[in-house]
Amino acid sequence: MKLHRLDRSSISNSSLTTKVNEYPYFLKIWHYHAELELVVILKSEGTCFIGDSIEKFNVGDVILIGKNLPHMWVNSEDYFNQNATELVKAIAIHFKQNYLGDSFFEASEMKHILALFERAKYGVKFLNVDTSLINEIKKMLDLEGFNKTISFLIILNKLAKHTSTKKLASDGFVNSFKSNKSDIQDKVQAYIFKNFNKEINLETAASIANMNTAAFSRYFKRVNKKTFSRYVTEIRIGYACKMLMEDKFNIAGICYESGFKNISNFNRQFKIVMNSTPSNYLKKYKTKISEQ
Secondary structure: OOOEEOOOOOOOOOOEEEEEEEEOOOOOOOEEOOOEEEEEEEEOOEEEEEOOEEEEEOOOOEEEEOOOOOEEEEEOHHHHOOOOOOOEEEEEEEEOOOOOOOOHHHOHHHHHHHHHHHHHOOOEEEOOOOHHHHHHHHHHOOOOHHHHHHHHHHHHHHHHHOOOEEEOOOHHHHHHHHHOOOOHHHHHHHHHHHHOOOOOOHHHHHHHOOOOHHHHHHHHHHHHOOOHHHHHHHHHHHHHHHHHHHOOOOHHHHHHHOOOOOHHHHHHHHHHHHOOOHHHHHHHHHHHHHHO
């Protein structure tokens, strides 16, 4: 799973681009770009990888992805069936943080939006978004020039004041990616994401980084603020949470699908990371869903 840098700059000399993506399924491309990206899911479900977070996504989700933050959208298996008729559909708005000038958002009236951009470097998922705001974003697709710019500022203002949000990527991931001066971290991240639910070991990761295991362990802990084994465990538990929410496997099946070799270790690690057992996590999730 190679990390790709994509060019999302506008070919129409516009300061921001608005687009509706409609495909049989999202392409599995682990990528990043210099532009921030506001995504609204209109039709689709699956899993989004944003930094080192793994999240289930569904219709109505609104997510702001910061500049140079790696991400990927992967649809549920049903979308890859040759008989599938459903299309995925999402709005994607790309823009540079300084799209209105280097100091525009530094004005006192705009600093709450600047703070939103700062939070976006981790990825921000907006929870319980009212349909009226989603409709405003849809209407923006038909606007041009000045009217589009004003409409987007109003949307950013509302998102910056939205109080129910979830931070996605971890500090360690963002800091390591931001400070990376070579492709070492990219290669290690690609190895982890490709193999986290299979066999994965420190020795192989160290060889990818061209380091001995002791040096690599020190390097990894310094840039990610956690050990290699802890990092992999948290990725596996995040994936397990996603599968629990999808309710496609029993807990034993999820244990092995997410890369653990035995139930007792899976339960122990799940409780350490999530402060809950898998069964209680699933129960709380189902209760929350039924209350909505």
